[in-house]
Amino acid sequence: MTRAAEAAAYQKDWLKGLRQQITSGASFAFVNADTPHEIFHFMDMPMVTNQWWSAVIAAKQQAPYFFDWMEDEGFHGHLPKYSSLPLVAQLEGDPSRQPWGGLPAPALLCARQSSDEHGRIFRRWSELTGAPLHLLSAPGVADPAPNWWEMARENWEELYGTDRLDLLQAEIEELITAVEDLTGRSFDREGFAVYMDKIDRMEKMLGEVSDLIASAPKVPMGIAEQMPNVMIPQWHRGSDWALSHVEGFRDEVAERIEAGHAECPNEKIRMMWIGAGLWFDTSFYRAFEETHGATFAWSMYLPFASDGYIRADHGDPVRALAARVSAMNEQLHQPPWVNEWLVAQARKYRIDVALMLIPEHDRFSGYGSLFAKRALEQAGVKVIEIWSDMVDPRAWDREAAVAQVTAALDEMEVTA
Numbered sequence: 468m469t470r471a472a473e474a475a476a477y478q479k480d481w482l483k484g485l486r487q488q489i490t491s492g493a494s495f496a497f498v499n500a501d502t503p504h505e506i507f508h509f510m511d512m513p514m515v516t517n518q519w520w521s522a523v524i525a526a527k528q529q530a531p532y533f534f535d536w537m538e539d540e541g542f543h544g545h546l547p548k549y550s551s552l553p554l555v556a557q558l559e560g561d562p563s564r565q566p567w568g569g570l571p572a573p574a575l576l577c578a579r580q581s582s583d584e585h586g587r588i589f590r591r592w593s594e595l596t597g598a599p600l601h602l603l604s605a606p607g608v609a610d611p612a613p614n615w616w617e618m619a620r621e622n623w624e625e626l627y628g629t630d631r632l633d634l635l636q637a638e639i640e641e642l643i644t645a646v647e648d649l650t651g652r653s654f655d656r657e658g659f660a661v662y663m664d665k666i667d668r669m670e671k672m673l674g675e676v677s678d679l680i681a682s683a684p685k686v687p688m689g690i691a692e693q694m695p696n697v698m699i700p701q702w703h704r705g706s707d708w709a710l711s712h713v714e715g716f717r718d719e720v721a722e723r724i725e726a727g728h729a730e731c732p733n734e735k736i737r738m739m740w741i742g743a744g745l746w747f748d749t750s751f752y753r754a755f756e757e758t759h760g761a762t763f764a765w766s767m768y769l770p771f772a773s774d775g776y777i778r779a780d781h782g783d784p785v786r787a788l789a790a791r792v793s794a795m796n797e798q799l800h801q802p803p804w805v806n807e808w809l810v811a812q813a814r815k816y817r818i819d820v821a822l823m824l825i826p827e828h829d830r831f832s833g834y835g836s837l838f839a840k841r842a843l844e845q846a847g848v849k850v851i852e853i854w855s856d857m858v859d860p861r862a863w864d865r866e867a868a869v870a871q872v873t874a875a876l877d878e879m880e881v882t883a
Contacts, residue, residue, distance in 0.1 A: 470716045471692045474699040477708065486567050488513050494574035494649050497592065499550070499585060501795045502577045502603060503639055503788050508705055509662050510646045510654065515570065517578075517588075519702070521552040522746050523566050525858035530747075533559060534859055547584050548859045549743065549826065554588050557595055572596035574649050577642065579603040581796040601645060603638050606631055608794060613807040615798060616774040623778055623790035635789040643785075656784070663784040666705045667777050672713045673697060674773030679720050680764060681816045685729035687720055690740055690766040691752045697768045704776075735760030736876065737817055739848075741767070741809065741839070742824030743857040754869055759876045765816045767799060774808070775799070802835040806842035813848050820849045820879070822872065826856045851875050 468476075489495050495513035497520075498504065507514040524530055530552060537555045538544060546555075553570075562569025576598045578589040586602055593600040608628060612618055618626040643654050680687060688696075696716045700709035733756070740763050745751055755761040775798060778787040798804040813821065821843055825836045840850045851872055855863050 469692070470712065470719045471695045473715075474695045474712060477712070478695075478699045478702070481703070485513055485515075489515070489571065490567065492571075496575040496577060496646075497570070497573040497598070498576070499578040499581075499589070501579045501581055501792060503642070503792050504702075505659075505663070505666070505705065505788055506639065506642055506646055508703070509659055510643075510650055510652055512646055512650050515573070516702075517553055518549050520566075520570070521549050521858050524552055524556055525746055525860075527566050529556070529564055530858050531861050532564065534861065547582070547826070549857050550582075550585060551588055552858055554592055554595075557592070573598045575645060576600045577603070579605050579792065579796070581605045599645065601638070601642050603642075603792075604634055605796075606634065608797075611794075611797075611803055613803040614811075615794075615804055616808060616811075619774065619790070620777045621779050623787070624781075627790055627793045631793055632786060632789050635793050636786050639785060639789055660780060660784040662705045663780060663787060665710055667779075669700065669704060669710050669713050670772045670776040672717050673769060674777075676713075676717045676720050677770045677773065679717070679724060680769070683724045685731070685734045686737065686762050686764045687723035687728050687730060689730040689752060690763045691749045693769050694744060694749075694766060697772060701768075701772065731756040731760060731762035733757075733760040734762050736762070736819045736879070737764045738762065738820045738822060739765035739809075739813060739816065739818045740822050740824070741836075742826070745824065745855070746857055747860045748863065748865060751865065751868070755872060755876060758873070759880070761820065761876055763822075765812060765818060770812055770815075771799065800835055802838040802842075805835055805839050809839050810842050810846045810848075813843060813846060818848055820851065820875070822851050822853050824853050824855060824857070827854055849875065849879065 493513055495515060496507050497515050497517065498507070500516055500518040504514060504516070524533070533552060533555045534548065536559050537546070542555070556565050556569070573596060576589050576592050576596075577600075578585045580586045580602055589600055589602065592598070608631065612626060615626060624632065647654055680693075696712075700712050703709040736759060738761055740752065744766070752763045775795060776791055778790045780787050794804070798808065809821075812818075823836055823840055840852070843850050853868060855868070
């Protein structure tokens with residue numbers, strides 16, 4: 468069994484346990500993706516992530532129904548679908564259509580105001596369920612450093628700004644108090660420092676995997692297999708299982724390289740997938756290997772593990788956590804943060820072509836796509852725009868997308 472299959476099996480068992488906890492009445496938190504999950508993990512409070520629940524609904528093939536209902540009810544079509552799908556399903560009111568028969572009311576809601584919509588989406592959740600809402604601030608950085616990843620591990624105070632970190636740390640402290648009240652547990656700060664150190668150790672190993680794949684003669688593991696090996700441990704970061712799994716993942720990649728394994732033996736073109744996963748059609752990632760020797764080497768999930776998560780403790784693990792989440796979305800999606808990072812990653816991975824997923828109505832995930840495209844093109848990378856959504860397959864035309872990419876790859880062969 469591959470490490471990816473092992474991760475999927477672990478996640479399946481974990482989901483069964485989570486489902487049992489929640490449906491049995493355990494207090495749980497419903498949170499956005501860019502919030503401090505570490506507090507809930509460390510305090511052993513069950514947690515459901517908004518975007519993850521959205522992907523689960525989509526995987527059950529229910530997203531088209533809910534989005535049609537949303538539009539019939541008069542909601543505007545520019546809502547970010549990845550973030551709003553769970554709320555729309557809750558508003559629709561028939562829990563039998565949702566996985567597990569829908570979610571009961573959470574005990575706590577938490578979101579970071581990293582886009583205009585998220586605060587309003589979660590306020591509506593609070594109105595519907597009566598759950599207390601903790602909104603974390605997302606003030607802009609006065610002087611964002613384009614090479615942020617070179618500073619973020621150690622010099623995060625200078626990078627993100629003391630005033631911003633003071634604000635976010637105070638809000639996280641309020642969140643800690645709320646979780647203490649709900650769980651009846653005291654927050655062990657020394658234990659939390661140990662927990663945060665384990666996360667950093669895990670992210671450093673993922674950084675080693677990224678280095679291995681980037682420097683390999685041919686891609687030893689494609690992104691469809693990389694993603695579960697990265698994202699499932701990230702959902703459990705800090706746990707003994709996550710640390711052990713990532714170590715095995717690193718060893719598996721190293722062994723494949725040593726054995727001369729290639730995901731695409733006829734590899735001629737290295738590609739990167741920019742944006743969240745195309746969750747309803749992941750086989751798309753292998754559609755161009757036989758025809759063009761084009762293989763996906765890169766997605767954001769693996770390299771962002773080390774660049775986006777590792778933050779030195781400096782004696783205050785809660786403040787280090789504030790540094791971790793204070794610009795997480797901005798670094799992945801907003802210029803100038805994302806531009807130079809993508810260019811640096813493209814050079815490191817020797818990328819020829821980038822496919823850029825642009826969810827037209829999702830500002831959270833699509834803020835700076837065209838700025839990033841320009842930066843990559845100026846660096847010599849061919850960029851193909853894929854205008855689609857991560858969880859809404861209604862407008863996805865695989866045949867047209869394959870034809871679009873095929874034409875671009877054919878053109879590269881003609882001009883080579």
